[in-house]
Amino acid sequence: MLKTIVGAGTALALMLGVGVMTADKAQAKVEGDTIVLGSAISFTGKYSTNGIHAKNGYDLAVQKINEAGGVNVGGKNYKLEVRYYDDESTPARTAQLLERLIQQDGIQYILGPYSSATTKAAAPVTEKYQVPMVEAEGASRSLFTQGYKYLFAVLSTSELYLASAIDLAAEVAEKNGKKPSDVKIAMAFENDPFSLDVRAGVVADAEKYGMKIVIDDKLPRDLSDMSATLTKAKALKPDLLIVSGHSKGAATAARQIGEMNIDIPMIAMTHCEAAKVHDKFPAASEGFLCSTQWAETLSYKDDLFGTAAEYDALFKSTFEGYTTVPYQSAQASAAVQVWADAFERAGSTDPQKVRDALSATEMDTFYGPIKFSEAGNNIAKPMVLRQIQNGSYNVVAPSKWASHPLVWPRAVPSN
Numbered sequence: 001m002l003k004t005i006v007g008a009g010t011a012l013a014l015m016l017g018v019g020v021m022t023a024d025k026a027q028a029k030v031e032g033d034t035i036v037l038g039s040a041i042s043f044t045g046k047y048s049t050n051g052i053h054a055k056n057g058y059d060l061a062v063q064k065i066n067e068a069g070g071v072n073v074g075g076k077n078y079k080l081e082v083r084y085y086d087d088e089s090t091p092a093r094t095a096q097l098l099e100r101l102i103q104q105d106g107i108q109y110i111l112g113p114y115s116s117a118t119t120k121a122a123a124p125v126t127e128k129y130q131v132p133m134v135e136a137e138g139a140s141r142s143l144f145t146q147g148y149k150y151l152f153a154v155l156s157t158s159e160l161y162l163a164s165a166i167d168l169a170a171e172v173a174e175k176n177g178k179k180p181s182d183v184k185i186a187m188a189f190e191n192d193p194f195s196l197d198v199r200a201g202v203v204a205d206a207e208k209y210g211m212k213i214v215i216d217d218k219l220p221r222d223l224s225d226m227s228a229t230l231t232k233a234k235a236l237k238p239d240l241l242i243v244s245g246h247s248k249g250a251a252t253a254a255r256q257i258g259e260m261n262i263d264i265p266m267i268a269m270t271h272c273e274a275a276k277v278h279d280k281f282p283a284a285s286e287g288f289l290c291s292t293q294w295a296e297t298l299s300y301k302d303d304l305f306g307t308a309a310e311y312d313a314l315f316k317s318t319f320e321g322y323t324t325v326p327y328q329s330a331q332a333s334a335a336v337q338v339w340a341d342a343f344e345r346a347g348s349t350d351p352q353k354v355r356d357a358l359s360a361t362e363m364d365t366f367y368g369p370i371k372f373s374e375a376g377n378n379i380a381k382p383m384v385l386r387q388i389q390n391g392s393y394n395v396v397a398p399s400k401w402a403s404h405p406l407v408w409p410r411a412v413p414s415n
Helices: 008-016 049-066 091-104 116-128 163-175 193-209 227-236 248-259 310-319 325-347 351-361
Strands: 036-043 071-073 074-086 133-135 151-153 182-188 212-218 240-244 264-271 291-292 362-365 368-371 385-391 392-395
Touching: 036 049, 036 091, 049 071, 049 074, 049 310, 049 325, 049 392, 071 325, 074 091, 074 325, 116 133, 116 151, 116 193, 133 325, 163 193, 163 264, 163 291, 163 385, 163 392, 182 193, 193 240, 193 248, 212 227, 227 248, 227 368, 240 362, 248 264, 248 392, 291 368, 291 392, 310 325, 325 351, 325 362, 325 368
Parallel strands: 036 074, 133 151, 182 212, 182 240, 240 264, 264 291
Antiparallel strands: 071 074, 291 385, 362 368, 385 392
């Protein structure tokens, strides 16, 4: 397991999600030879699985940067540290805790929370105090239409998450002598900003091909049952089922698809890896298409972590229980790298100078290229689809990034 880099007292606070206060808030942002980043993130509540994945990614990058000598700012080397609070997966709590980090703790550099909903609550706070935030887990496209000047995101935006599935379904139809417009789609989405943006992207791409959406459902609030959607799917026999409901929704889908012997040739969803659907439901999840921001087989690399494959190996050797590295962890590590790069290019710890350096970011990382638009989103990195094939997550789309051919139709296990 990853050893703490901030001492036993802070480690206990991180476990409890209560954070660490400093006696002198003016010294909190730079404490001696340490630059302190702050994050309100989900250790409990419905986003806790992914929140912990993100924290692991943050911590691994901090450890790696510190082992390499830290960050050189204007000729002086600084270590990095992250101060965490548990936002309990509640947007209002996220905003409250960011106020505390900035106003009471004096933190001037923020790492984002987990989820689009909590990031939407965080952005107005950091904007109000003109404190830059680099976030890795809020993909909602609406975050980047508000004119924020202090928000920077390393990940691709949400409307792109499952667009590749529509393109892939069109390719399969044509290979089988059909028209893309013959494809029938069933969809089920959580009623949250991220998933609704994913839906918008899917709908737009389906319309481009003239595909017919035969089921367009919202998942129940507790994400524990989607049998109503699956029952309709049995009757209507769609060619493609698309699901987006974070980790809990993905786990529910995998479980009930197996229980109900759902015979749909192509199934695509978000959060497969984070929900560990193959570990929990190996037979049911075989053939699933899983959208991902990152994969260890991609040809990305940097001087800190090396290749994507080397990051994958390091993460697995550092944290127990991972057979696949969630992209949420990889992009969290990349967010810390962006901070380190910005501090060095700014040559200063002044938040405004660092903010200006962030806006000019253009770098290659093990996670992929990062370049921010004026709106703050990353415009340099594509999304990819991985298919679960014999227990492995293999990139199958877009074809230029594919490491393996698509298996179609997916096998349907018998109970």
